[in-house]
Amino acid sequence: MAAPGNFLSPKLLRTGAILTILLGALAGALFWRNPIEAAHAPVATALGILVTGLLLGALLRLLASLRERNANLEKTLATAQTESNLRQAAEATLHKREEDYRLLFSANPFPMWVFDLETLRFLLVNDAAVQQYGYSAAEFSNMTIKDIRDPETAGELLEYMSHARPALKNAGIWRHRRKDGSSLEVEVVSHALNWRGRPARLVLANDITIRRQAEADLVELTETLEQKVAERTAQLTAVNSELEAFAYSVSHDLRAPLRSIDGFSQALQEDYAPRLDAEGQRYLQRVRAATQRMGTLIDDLLGLARVARSTVQRREFDLADLTEEIAGELAARDKERQCAFSIAKPLPVNADPGLLRVVMQNLLDNAWKFSSKKPEAKIEIGLLNHSEDPVIFVRDNGAGFDMQYADKLFGAFQRLHSMQEFDGTGIGLALVQRIIHLHGGTIRAEAEVNKGATFYFTLGGVTANEN
């Protein structure tokens, strides 16, 4: 509350003083006009001024006091108003928060409920629970958590509930039952709380039926896949062993009749020569030539089959050594021939030496064969090193072939030359390609008729998958 002095401002006091003097003088003058008391005029004037001053002071003080009380009243009123506003705002906020929290529970997308820890009755359920389980909120309120339990696991539940739980608990995976009898698998998280004075738990149940189904599907798929792989493997193994049996049988049985044909043809030629004219002799010769060719074909085919079944045993070695050896054998086979071999050295490779011998044997045999009609035959073996995977080439200046037929080159029994021109079974390049592929490499040829052919191949590097 403000001090009274505050209302007696200097201006007011000054005004009061002047007013007092004027009023006092007026009063004194009135008295002074009275002849009886004229002698007392100055006293009366002073007294008048004093009394008037006192009266005026008291009046002013009363006025100030009234004004102050009024101000205080107004202030109190304003404060009360403010407090009321604040309280209203706080209540609104609180209400809003409650609404928010209630929403967090009721509108939570996960089924949630609160149950009484002693009676196991549902105390509160949210919309998701109602939707998921098919019971209305009212129905829930007359049920216990045992009622949504799969009957088979009810015992487990009681056992589970008999133990003390930590406040926040991942209660694991349970099988629940909907109102319609269908079941679902849920992952349950719970938290202890006090609900209106009773020990209770808040439960959140996450339906994992779909996830579990996906997991089960995955397991089933894996099993099916494994079973299929096993079946395919068994089939492949069966086919493989059949193929092996076939090759074995061919090896033994197909050649035996050829021996008979050739053997008895020769016996005829020898023992019955006088009874055969020249043409008869020639026919027999042709029978024998065909027989022997068939023998070679069978052997080549068996070689191809053998390579198909073989595994690649890689090691580092110099292909130039092997190539020189084969070239030496070729030169020794036909000493009359003029053929210049040019072999780049070294030719480091990482490959199966046994299989590479078959490759080089065939490529060099071909180069040798197809350059046989050239007076100055040249066979060159070298390395193109400008790629990551080194390319080895075998080049001759022989008969070559028309690139139009290049796609037929590596097919089994495919020949680009007549037997009269050059002999052969048509297996060699198929075999070569098979071996190169086994190594994870590639092979191609470039040629021109009567100018020669070049075969380029790679060996799949060290990282190639070996099988």
Place this chain on the structure above:
Amino acid sequence: MKTDKPILLVEDNEDDVDLTLRALKKNKISNEIIVTRDGAQALEYLHAKTADGEYQNPMPQITLLDLKLPKVDGLEVLRTLRAHPRTRLLPVVILTSSKEERDLVESYSLGANSYVRKPVSFEAFIEAVHQLGLYWLLINEQPPNQNGA
């Protein structure tokens, strides 16, 4: 040729028997040729004893054994021969159509002395038989105590 001990040929194919005999004859191999048509017959010839406990038949100088045989196949014959005291050291030459690796490996593992693949060309076969006769009948010295007649 120097020995007159018989040669045992184990071969079921009539043509192969005739051609082998012809090849032997052409190479002037005059030894008696005993022909058995399956593995069982071959084992019977080699291991059969008389009532007195003597072996019925003379020990051959060499046995030419085919692999694909009815009843008891060549590898089985070889296994039995090697397990028997009389034929443990008997020279056995595998004479067959195949040069499949498993046949080769098995034959040598079981104690074959040679492995010859019959070529399709009869001329080549005659040459092979010539080499065989030369080696096994003339050059090679027989293991001792092989005269259990």
